[in-house]
Amino acid sequence: MRLDYFIANATALSRRDAKKAISAGRVQVDEKACRKAGTPVSPESLITLEGELLSLPVERYLMLHKPSGVISATTDSQQPTALDLLPTDLRRGLHIAGRLDADTTGLLLRTTDGQWSHRITSPRVSCPKTYRVTLSETIDAGAIALLEQGVLLRDEPTPTKPASVCRLDERLIDLTISEGRYHQIKRMLAAVGNHVEGLHRWQIGAIVLDPELAPGQYRELTAEEARSVA
Numbered sequence: 001m002r003l004d005y006f007i008a009n010a011t012a013l014s015r016r017d018a019k020k021a022i023s024a025g026r027v028q029v030d031e032k033a034c035r036k037a038g039t040p041v042s043p044e045s046l047i048t049l050e051g052e053l054l055s056l057p058v059e060r061y062l063m064l065h066k067p068s069g070v071i072s073a074t075t076d077s078q079q080p081t082a083l084d085l086l087p088t089d090l091r092r093g094l095h096i097a098g099r100l101d102a103d104t105t106g107l108l109l110r111t112t113d114g115q116w117s118h119r120i121t122s123p124r125v126s127c128p129k130t131y132r133v134t135l136s137e138t139i140d141a142g143a144i145a146l147l148e149q150g151v152l153l154r155d156e157p158t159p160t161k162p163a164s165v166c167r168l169d170e171r172l173i174d175l176t177i178s179e180g181r182y183h184q185i186k187r188m189l190a191a192v193g194n195h196v197e198g199l200h201r202w203q204i205g206a207i208v209l210d211p212e213l214a215p216g217q218y219r220e221l222t223a224e225e226a227r228s229v230a
């Protein structure tokens, strides 16, 4: 893990303030001042902030940039799973907070904290999730209004909850929903006569997929990010 993530994870500092503390020489690694935010540290490193020994919280929270072709489920003998992207020593006790289809890319959260993931996935809490959706057909104002009001999905009795749509281009939208029904985005677009060609989740609540993470990469959430799921 990078030193700035460690500091942001082990203290109340944001990542930006963690970087400032490091460059100001307030952080020591193995008893030597370390001014480089990207320095790799391990669980064995002795890390202090102004002389105070730091440790990571017991519960663990990770964000992962899920590539296409990888399934979210914890075990699957046929296909690679998102868990395979993590080093073996990190995998213990982690579960997913909100699955993605195999062909969907983007933000996947994994944690050891069951109450925390419940706040993300529970239909009662309504945690918003934002997807960038590439469409096969042009989307018009009528279809956007329907998606925002709620649409009836095939074989389901109740319409989807109100959603919000930001039209980025003729065939590109950001769609924010606060439910997690089966294949919900693809079925919502099918319900307004369109078809999803590409799907990428980039935000859950206030947690945004780190643009520094390439597909297949992961990092620990900062304490600030983990706390944002209240």
Ligand code: URA
Pocket: 099, 100, 101, 102, 104, 182, 183, 184, 185, 186, 187, 199
């Ligand atoms: N909706 C979908 O259709 N697929 C996903 O992976 C997530 C939301």
